[in-house]
Amino acid sequence: MGSRTRLYSMPMSFHSLARFDPSVRLALRALCSAHAGPVDLDLGRGECIAIVGESGSGKSVLLRMIADLIPNEGTVLLDGAQRASWTAPAWRSMVVYQAAEPAWWDATARAHLPASEQKRAQALADALKLRAAALDTDLELLSTGERQRLALIRSLACRPRVLLLDEPASALDAASTAALEALLRSELERGTSVLVVTHSEEQAERLGQRCLRMASGRLEVA
Numbered sequence: 148m149g150s151r152t153r154l155y156s157m158p159m160s161f162h163s164l165a166r167f168d169p170s171v172r173l174a175l176r177a178l179c180s181a182h183a184g185p186v187d188l189d190l191g192r193g194e195c196i197a198i199v200g201e202s203g204s205g206k207s208v209l210l211r212m213i214a215d216l217i218p219n220e221g222t223v224l225l226d227g228a229q230r231a232s233w234t235a236p237a238w239r240s241m242v243v244y245q246a247a248e249p250a251w252w253d254a255t256a257r258a259h260l261p262a263s264e265q266k267r268a269q270a271l272a273d274a275l276k277l278r279a280a281a282l283d284t285d286l287e288l289l290s291t292g293e294r295q296r297l298a299l300i301r302s303l304a305c306r307p308r309v310l311l312l313d314e315p316a317s318a319l320d321a322a323s324t325a326a327l328e329a330l331l332r333s334e335l336e337r338g339t340s341v342l343v344v345t346h347s348e349e350q351a352e353r354l355g356q357r358c359l360r361m362a363s364g365r366l367e368v369a
């Protein structure tokens with residue numbers, strides 16, 4: 148093991164992408180910013196990796212680096228292709244970052260969704276045990292937990308290849324958490340890959356095929 152945490156299946160030169168393992172959805176090599184890294188990691192197709200760690204250890208910074216929302220260096224590959232192959236908006240619709248406190252720019256959750264996703268959104272709302280009117284209610288009138296579940300619906304409306312979830316259930320009760328986890332499991336079965344940051348070791352155990360710990364900006368096996 149080198150100076151970096153090695154959490155990937157095979158050595159890989161990023162200059163020889165022909166050797167890329169097709170089971171890997173997202174690959175990070177020497178990904179770093181001023182506040183976290185370097186990080187090397189492979190996330191498989193349909194794999195969920197849970198990331199735990201102390202407050203301020205760099206979990207959110209890692210997700211934001213992957214989404215390219217903050218300055219970062221290193222290599223990020225999606226299905227073997229360099230992140231730079233895509234425009235930033237295209238990248239962020241395939242690799243969707245859901246913040247711990249998601250931002251909204253329209254009055255209702257439904258207004259954030261494309262027409263093609265409206266019907267599915269209602270089904271997702273049902274699956275997440277949201278009341279029927281939640282999608283059409285002024286977001287300011289909804290509870291934090293309702294907005295949190297609506298944020299997941301908005302994230303899924305992009306039909307992402309990778310979901311980067313930052314504390315997606317922090318405001319949810321046990322029943323809503325179970326509904327959210329069941330929905331994420333069905334997404335994983337469809338091949339979506341998930342990196343989920345959580346302060347709940349129990350949730351990390353339930354959801355993650357692998358559980359990693361962030362400590363001082365470095366990932367290690369939990």
Ligand SMILES: Nc1ncnc2c1ncn2[C@@H]1O[C@H](COP(=O)(O)OP(=O)(O)OP(=O)(O)O)[C@@H](O)[C@H]1O
Nearest residue numbers: 182183200201202203204205206207208209247361
């Ligand atoms: N733009 C920035 N300028 C200065 N410091 C920053 C910046 N962004 C992140 N940091 C610092 O990087 C560290 C990691 O932050 P990060 O938000 O990733 O923590 P975290 O592990 O997600 O914590 P929490 O569990 O509390 O959400 C923190 O000390 C934070 O203050």
